[in-house]
Amino acid sequence: MSVVGIDLGTTNSVIATVRDGQVVVVPAAHGGYLHPSVVSFSTDGLKYFSREAVARRIVDPKNTVYSGKRLIGLSFRSKEVQKAIARLPYELREGNNEQAVFVGPDRTYTIPEVSGLLLGYLRQCAELFLGDTVTGAVITVPANFNDAQRRATIDAGRIAGLDVLRVLNEPTAAALAYGFGQHMSQRIVVYDFGGGTFDVTVLQVEGDVFEVLATGGDTFLGGDDMDNALLNILAELFHAEHGIDPRKDQAAHARLLIAAEQVKCHLSEFPEARGELKNIAVGGQGEELALRFHIARNVFETAIRGLIGRTVQTTQEVLASVGLAPSQIDEVIMVGGTTRVPLVRAEVERFFGRPPRIDLNPDEVVAWGAAIQAENLAHAGENLSNRAVLLDVTPRALGIAVTGGFAERILDRNVPLPVEQTRIFTTSADNQSTVRIQVCQGESRRFDENVPLGELELSGIPPARRGEVAIEVTFRVDTNGILRVRARDAATGAAREAAVNVRGGMSDVEVAEAVERQKSQESPIEDSLVPDLEAT
């Protein structure tokens, strides 16, 4: 029985384990170590993964789900999901409890189910490669993922038949991969610019202790935005040449997006990219229309400078929140494929006044750390010495709605985990029998300006005048970053303890059903998808 670390990424995922004290990364079906985070569905219930799924983004865009990480754990009505829908070719609909559900060819799938299918595929790849069953996993998430997003990620793991040992913050995982067993004393920054998210984290590393001093980021900023910037450049070139906007045609849009990714990678190595994209769209006479393009790196850099500027701004804010200057950082670790873009490296170097570390593979370092932590957790207790201790923090302030449309903060951001805080509130009306605890995250004093997370009700409060009842509200966040809320009537002792009823999340019943369904329907992965063992 093995345990694994999984970096479940927006664009690609990586799965690794520890064997004989060494980290081993599971190779992907078609070479390399990056498994595309894409699942494609067919009408007969078959699922496609890996390169097959990527290919189906072009031939069957409506049934091919990618960038699921941008949707997981979010309410269908959130502005993030609405923004994503506008540019995703597959259909999403509002399901139970405000969930975003994918409308598949045979039925609808919740986002944790889709991610669960992907995780199940990764688990099978690892089992074939290791020749052993995989039972437990540490799955990484962006540091600024909220409670609902973490829960949904755990649900996805459970649906894939995995015991999720921990959801671990990606930058913390990267720091662990960098510093574990190195006996160092350093203050480091992890700059994590992935496909769909940006995170920056400041850590103090002292021997086996990794303390997060501060963390911040942007869940909706990543390499995908650079691809979109390039797609717009290509689309406008095409429009200028043929008078047709290819963004209005789904297939053309998908083709251009894949080309944009390739052009981005090319421009990361070379000063210009030239080429011809055949068969982008069909013209008025039924003829195939091609695009000949020539893009200089500086044109691309002009288009993305603003995106990188936002990351530097966030980095500055996070450092300032703990009173540190860029010069007080010993080392900068680059994580995520987007850090391969030369302008990203240049801007980070300019800000810190030192070149960032690029010797650790930015695509794999997070999975490495996850594998190390999975091993640590699975063997906790066998040997209490020489294990890394990860001291993480709350990424956002958490509070509850109070009268007048305000939010009353209960937990600050960047507080060490685990944390437990109690505040005492009262009632707003005479003989009020029920209070509704609406939980939100964010720093604003106005409830509406924060992100609603869910709610909890405490009923059966005995009749009393307004202000005379004392209601204790306790927030507890564990080392997974998962919130539990307890509301208690101090007079009667009646308490309601609950995971808040999370908006946009799956219910326990739905998860249990999905686990069963996946168990009964899982088919062995096809031969063509078996990782090439020669690749190690």
Place this chain on the structure above:
Amino acid sequence: MPAQTFEQLAAFVGQVFPKLDQLSYYDLLGLSSATTEGEIRVAFYRISTDLHPDRYHMLPDRELKDRLETIYARICEGYRVLSSPERRAAYAKALNEGKKRLTSSERESRAPQSPEDTIKHEEAKKFFRLGMMSLARKDFKGAVMNFNFARAFEPNAAVINQKLSEAQAGLGKTGGPAAK
């Protein structure tokens, strides 16, 4: 204080948990009030190496783990308070007043919402209130009726729909006729 085996951990938790509220942050971190900031970090790291909940991830005893988490959360709280000069000064004051934690024990002047606060329409609010009263009496039929009236005035209020389905579920359970 350090625990090296599960037996030692259980003994430590059994000893500290019942009197947690009587221990100051200094007691928990094993420090004197004259400690420097650097020493606070060293002490916290040393204790974390022994007591961090991840160390006991595979421990089957949930209650023990839960209590350990409560103790360790308090230690984290102490570390956060003592490592900031402002918070540490405020804590010195609190200690003088006999408090062991630097948290607000005052009753908030503001109250959480009652369920009807999110309803805008006055008539909807009125029927919602009636529905809540029916629900409290377990009169599910009356509750369904009142919530349906409320919904007629304000169809998109989540709280009305939620209570309506609660009342309908109650009606189903008691074997009454389902709401048409």
